[in-house]
Amino acid sequence: MSALTPAHPSGTGAHRPKAVLVMLPRAFREQFGPAEHDRLHTLAQVDEPVHLTRLDTAEAHARLAEVEVLITSWGCPPLDAEILDHAPNLSVVLHAAGTVRALVTPEVWRRGIQVSNCADENAIPVAEFTLAAIIMAGKKAPFIATAARTGRAAWTDYRKTFGPMTNLDTTVGIIGFSKIGRRVVQRLRTLEVSTLVYDPLVDPEEIRAAGARPAALGEVLRQASTVSVHAPALPSTRHMIGAAELAQMADHATLINTARGSLVDTAALETECASGRLNAILDVTDPEPLPPGSVLYDLPNVMLTPHIAGSQGNETLRMSRNVLDELQRYATGQPLRSAVTATELEVMA
Incomplete structure (x- = not known):
């Protein structure tokens, strides 16, 4: 468990936001092992199933209606207006991978949703x-x-x-x-x-x-x-x-x-x-x-080589651990360390 994890995360100055993970099954398996699961449940309220692979189903719409935090990785669809209409409480997207170019649409910025990525870790x-x-x-x-x-x-x-x-x-x-x-x-x-x-x-x-x-x-x-x-x-x-x-x-x-x-x-x-x-x-x-x-x-x-230079295997844990650090910062009212802005995204990979 990271040194950033508070002994009592639900204490003064912190809350446990509703969250859901959206990513491919392989990404979920590689990036969220037992330690990451434990910390996730400590920092946020996460219903079962913990992760979704699609956002266009009735189940996904019901989950989106409640979430404040989306934790995403490879395989998450673009967050367009149709999806975001089902997520009225969404405040932050924490991306457990590198680029968010294919994920973040102008609608995300229009609604004032914060975005964080793991480009540094990747x-x-x-x-x-x-x-x-x-x-x-x-x-x-x-x-x-x-x-x-x-x-x-x-x-x-x-x-x-x-x-x-x-x-x-x-x-x-x-x-x-x-x-x-x-x-x-x-x-x-x-x-x-x-x-x-x-x-x-x-x-x-x-x-x-x-x-x-x-x-x-x-x-x-x-x-x-x-x-x-x-x-x-x-x-x-x-x-x-x-x-x-x-x-x-x-x-x-x-x-x-x-x-x-x-x-x-x-x-x-x-x-x-x-x-x-x-x-x-x-x-x-x-x-x-x-x-x-x-x-x-x-x-x-x-x-x-077939696009293997980036994070592979347990190297992806750097990114999920960073996302959990970002989740803690968000829950305690601190600025995100890896925040991405619309202006920055214009010149980022």
């Missing part, structure tokens, strides 16, 4: 995965492993095929000084590398304070031997890494994408990787998954 495993990918990209390990397994290159040909195999004194480029991008920059300080960051919306002094150097996108692409993408998926960022941008990258450089597939022009990346000039480590693609005919599946200089 950023931790993504940053860890990205750091590992950067290190492995420097050594060309994923590509050499594939080539060795398939016999596509002789042992002595690896350097010629994939380029230098080192992380020492290399330059790493970070596109997007987001929650994840910041954590990656922080972790890169353990390596002997130079870090360039492109993010036109961030004060350059913030980037310098983190131990990196702010740079224009072209400079990042030209100088970095590894480029990692961490920008949000917005209409303005779609295909921000296209044919012209990829053409600026150095021979044998590696593009890493653990953000959103739409940030990269897939066709342009296929062309560069098929030529052998660039390498790629992709946890996300556009579309996702790739069509069966994509050349990226079979290229030895491409590593594909």
Whole structure:
């Protein structure tokens, strides 16, 4: 049980709001074990069944009529006017996952409902995965492993095929000084590398304070031997890494994408990787998954993973525990630590 849990949660300054959980069964099983159940029931009034998977049934409408708190995760439908009309007392949505972009509609803001998410907690495993990918990209390990397994290159040909195999004194480029991008920059300080960051919306002094150097996108692409993408998926960022941008990258450089597939022009990346000039480590693609005919599946200089960089397994407990901390803050009249506003959501992932 968290140290934040009061000995008498229903005492002075606290109340036990009515709550219901809305998420996929798998998310519920992974994120709410016995300890989380106990704490949930300590902090809130929760009827059986504790969690719902749909909000368009008579049972859901009856539960929504009473709830003050929605605890959501993967699988919760968008909270539109039709759903919210059945929840006249709803005051706060606590999302036990990362982005709330597909969940929160303008109607949520219009009704003055507070929203909290767990983007900070979900950023931790993504940053860890990205750091590992950067290190492995420097050594060309994923590509050499594939080539060795398939016999596509002789042992002595690896350097010629994939380029230098080192992380020492290399330059790493970070596109997007987001929650994840910041954590990656922080972790890169353990390596002997130079870090360039492109993010036109961030004060350059913030980037310098983190131990990196702010740079224009072209400079990042030209100088970095590894480029990692961490920008949000917005209409303005779609295909921000296209044919012209990829053409600026150095021979044998590696593009890493653990953000959103739409940030990269897939066709342009296929062309560069098929030529052998660039390498790629992709946890996300556009579309996702790739069509069966994509050349990226079979290229030895491409590593594909099925969107696993974010919280998996018991890593998701970071998020449910944060939600329970937020529930306690709400119940005791404290500000939410991970609150999201309509303005922030416009530029968030």
